[in-house]
Amino acid sequence: MTNPDSNKSKEIQTLIQNMETFNEVTEQLQNSYDELQGRVKKLDLELSDKNDELEKNLAEKERVKNYLNDILESQTNGVIVVDRAGNITTCNKTTGTITGIKPQSCIGKSLNEVFPLFESVVARLGKSRGETISQDKDIANANDGGTLHIRISASPVWDNHGGQIGTILILQDMTEFRRMEELAQRNQRLREMGEMAAGIAHEIRNPLASIELFASLLKKDLQGDSEKEDLVQHIRAGVQNMDRIISTLLLFAKSAQPSRQQCDINLLLTECLEGINNVLVPENINVIRKSGPGTLLANGDRELLRQVFPNLINNAIQAMPEGGELNLITQKSSVPNPKAENSATARQYISVTVTDNGVGMSADNLAKIFNPFFTTKDKGTGLGLAISHNIIKAHQGTIDAVSEEGRGTSFTIKIPSWDEDFDEK
Template identity: 55%
Template sequence: MNDPLPKEYNKKEVEILNRAFQAFNDATQQLQNSYDSLEERIKELDLELARKNEELSANLKEKEEVKNHLHNILESLTTGVVVVNANGVVTTFNTTAGVIFSVDPRTCLGQPLKQAPAGELLDNIVSLSSQNPGEAITLDKELEIGLRGQQALRISASAVKDPNDEPEGGTVLIIQDITLLRRLEEEAQRNQRLRATGEMAAGIAHEIRNPLASIELFASLLHQDLAEEPEKRKLVERISSGVKNMDRIISSVLLFAKSAKPSRKKCRIDHLLKDLLTDHSDFIVPDNVEITQQYDLGDALANGDASLLKQVFRNLVQNAIQAMPGGGQLRLSAKVETPAGTNDIPGRKFINVCVADNGPGIPKDKRDQIFNPFFTTKDKGAGLGLSISHNIIKAHQGAVNFETEEGKGTQFTVTLPCWDPYLDEEEYA
């Protein structure tokens, strides 16, 4: 039988064990405190991370909105924008640039600039810009572009720069279609020349008309005195006929020089054209000319002066008949449209009146001159009919255009504004 441990030994052992338990409890408490502190810190970090994520999401959303906004602005510009990087690869090709060059912009992105429409020209401009990074290069050029034909473009190039205004590689190309601007400039120059010509012609016409009246008076008296000399009377009659012809030309000159001021009234174009063809006071439709008419106007009315418009259509019909001395087909038509580039007013509709023949057409070297005063391809006439017609239609806020093909004929199209009860107010004499 073993002897029991001494009491002192048992106390020491218990004391050590107690201290061990106390140390364990202290360590456990410290570990718990550390865990609680860590858990609290994790919660704080989670909150901080959530806040940062919210800020980041908000920043990303804001940047995405700015990006979309800038993209929308870029796509809404009426000028073409093409951006190439330092390697000459297209990184931006907006919608307007696609319209100008008649190409899908997506097919140009990521491709070398040289492969884009007019690529050689654009690449040369980029090269010039890279040689002069501090300057913008601008060039006006006329190009043949697909179905759009000859177009005038203004192309500007400048280096892409960083916030410090230093080139960072790449070039921005701005392309403007200035075809309409060129036409307006040419029209303004033409109008200026016509105004000067008209003023000069009017002065000359007045100077001629006075002595012409005296010639007519003396010829009339001479005609009476030669009642018994028929041969001489015929000579006098030829003088009178020549004087009357000169007077008609002078009247045309004065009409050309005078600015047309049409009254603003409702006008039935189909009725006007039908009446014109039945009124043979100024011209006769030969039997060998076949006339076809097609009017799709419904209840649409033109806004204009019936008397002046009748003068325009009389001239166009007479020209068409004279273009077919051996006979042919004269086609008259009218329909309602909203054409682009014709003094467009929001909500305004237009009437297109076409007068077409199947004569020989207008030679290419004459087409740019047909609206010029005193230009004519006929043996007779002052060459003022189309000039006067052009002025009358312009005064109506309309337009006169023509299409012609040699050997097939010519079609003149007169565009007139429709009468709109919300936009127009009828004038009464």
């Protein structure tokens, strides 16, 4: 027979044991849970580190991208990149300035569609075995309708493994360079012509003096025979005319040495219009004058400048036989000093613009106007502008003309301002 008390104590014993086992398992579970939480925390930390690193990488990539983009956009040359299929992948701001086409609107389009003119350069590159190809092209200036001289250079773009992934085109605006080149050629040509003219003038002057001497002796001998005296007088008039031409020619040939004075440019122009120096403005020509503020003082030689303005004004008057408008604009202007290292330093000039709305000139004639003896007039010597050019050059100034046939002509002269600190002052 079993004792009920001992049974109960056994049950209690078992219950206690079970409780202990339960507690043990619970404790193990708690430990595992804590361990798991620790690992999750660690993983969280690692993940956050990775995120930080990724973010840093992204920011660095963005910084490099912006940096490269800034370099590209700051280029003074146009840059276009096309992929192997000929589609534009990059196009910088300067390309837009040169071509007048918005850079953003080019991306993804084919080069042939947007810039058909450049296609031939890329085609030539294909045959050049990877060497850079350059070609000069004239394109319309998007800003003023003039012509821009562009040098286009095409080179292949290679990847790390030496495969060609596209083509890069560099557009260089050569307009100013070409203008300077033409100016240098013009100066050289005029210098040579001047030397030649001086030689010829001296050679002719001596025999001319003899003709004049003998003609005057002959005239004395023929006194009383008025008919023959008249003939001799014709010879003498011809000789005097030739002598005048030679004097003008020598004026062109000798290098003018300006003596530096304060020249009130507006006053010189007023003198001119008042009839000094053979200027006579006909009634059918309306003179319009505009001047910048203050007294415009140039650093120049009054006597030499008195030979320049009358010629420009007379040329303008002669270009308007039916009448018209003669505009004289004077102002102070500044021109970047090419010799200065700091491009911000500009030289001060007094500029005079003489504009007429007369017959104008063809481009062919315009290219020759500063050549001595180039004239389209029956009674012109063709020396006016050649002399003016030399005088202005001797002042370290510039003289330029723009003209359109049937529309008119505009001459602009720039003479150093008096307050400009030129070496020669």
